[in-house]
């Protein structure tokens with residue numbers, strides 16, 4: 001007997017769809033206010049360096065330019081970051097990636113803005129840039145943040161892995177690597193800051209994270225939270241890539257100094273250059289199983305590149321660890337994960353937080369095991385599948401809603417249908 | 420550089436404007452005419468977010484200079500609904516759930532509209548080809564194609580009953 005619901009099980013028109021098909025929805029770049037200035041960012045063209053000099057005078061002297069600011073102009077804290085505050089709004093100590101923000105400009109037209117940005121001069125003192133995991137861990141490698149390039153290390157141990165490998169009939173060993181990915185949300189980041197009628201610093205932005213943005217803008221400007229308001233404009237896709245700060249702090253800082261509305265719209269290339277990325281990972285896996293295809297042991301070593309700033313790195317490493325067995329019962333597990341800082345683009349949130357990376361590994365292992373044991377690939381998965389009552393290597397018991405076997409059966413039926 | 424005078428028919432109204440000849444049509448529409456349904460996603464002709472119907476064809480306005488718009492007819496999404504009544508394609512995009520973030524939607528609807536203006540009973544392959552210049556990062560395209568197909572079917576039914584033509 002199926003119950004009739006008014007909404008569940010029925011196709012619904014999205015609440016905001018009408019405006020979207022009419023073209024009246026306002027995305028961040030569609031906002032315009034009287035007296036509005038156009039903001040832009042002067043960015044580094046090297047990945048690792050200290051700054052000998054940053055010359056802003058010529059840009060400041062250009063007619064129509066209302067503000068040219070560097071880190072000295074930040075009234076509050078010059079560090080943000082969703083979990084670890086390690087990213088500057090404007091570089092103060094050193095450049096850690098290609099595209100780091102060095103200065104911001106507000107001008108009366110986009111043309112003047114472009115001309116002013118071209119007048120800024122910087123002299124770098126370059127440091128060896130670190131682009132690989134191996135180099136990041138070398139004893140003589142320059143340190144990107146603090147005292148070590150190791151961003152996080154995690155371990156997970158469950159059962160007796162060595163003994164289980166001894167008893168295994170077959171062992172499969174492989175190394176998998178996954179690459180850096182860009183979200184490519186179709187709307188490049190954009191936002192506008194202004195003081196509202198009550199004098200509240202207000203930022204309207206393309207964002208997935210307005211509450212977090214509010215806190216960062218307040219901390220940057222040294223304002224209490226109740227003096228800052230962040231409004232999410234209709235947002236043209238994010239997929240995790242709009243959880244970090246993009247234009248919010250730069251807009252707000254320019255408005256703070258000019259007292260005027262300031263809009264920043266990133267170009268596609270600027271957006272792609274500095275937004276977060278999916279963490280590239282290298283995963284070494286050793287899987288032990290019995291002759292009849294029952295998984296017995298798993299040993300995993302994973303390394304990940306969080307790039308220049310932490311962003312959601314600590315969450316990604318944790319999720320990758322917790323999901324390293326995939327949806328399979330493996331009684332004995334040993335997993336070690338190390339994430340490092342490099343001078344690459346920042347790794348961050350991206351649909352799945354590390355889980356898609358480890359999926360490449362556990363599914364690759366299952367396929368190889370199936371082939372080596374001449375067992376049907378779906379059969380071997382069903383044999384080892386999580387069900388209600390399964391215990392994960394983290395100790396969690398799955399108490400309800402484990403639809404894996406059902407999904408596999410349906411996928412098999414569908415495949416038989418089409419193939 | 421001197422400004423030039425441009426005259427065009429924009430969403431059914433004759434307009435004349437002074438602009439620099441190197442102004443891109445996307446800026447002309449968004450900034451000068453405040454038609455912000457025209458979106459910018461890539462600025463190099465790849466994503467189709469800036470698509471309008473230009474002299475009957477779907478074109479990307481980020482790759483066009485204002486001078487090219489002189490004496491042209493341009494339709495943006497703002498020009499599609501008539502007297503508050505949705506265009507058939509707009510209705511089908513709603514009904515089929517073809518809209519998620521909505522940033523690609525104006526370009527998608529206009530690309531489809533340009534196709535239907537020329538070919539009232541396109542094949543599936545023709546629909547796919549006509550929409551191939553428009554990227555969507557959210558929907559996975561299935562529902563967008565379903566929306567266009569359903570518009571074609573509904574239109575055929577209407578015509579069979581002696582309805583109005585598509586434009």
Ligand code: FES
Nearest residue numbers: 460462464467481
């Ligand atoms: S903005 Fe014109 S095609 Fe992408």
Ligand code: FES
Nearest residue numbers: 520523555556557
């Ligand atoms: S609905 Fe978001 S890009 Fe198409």
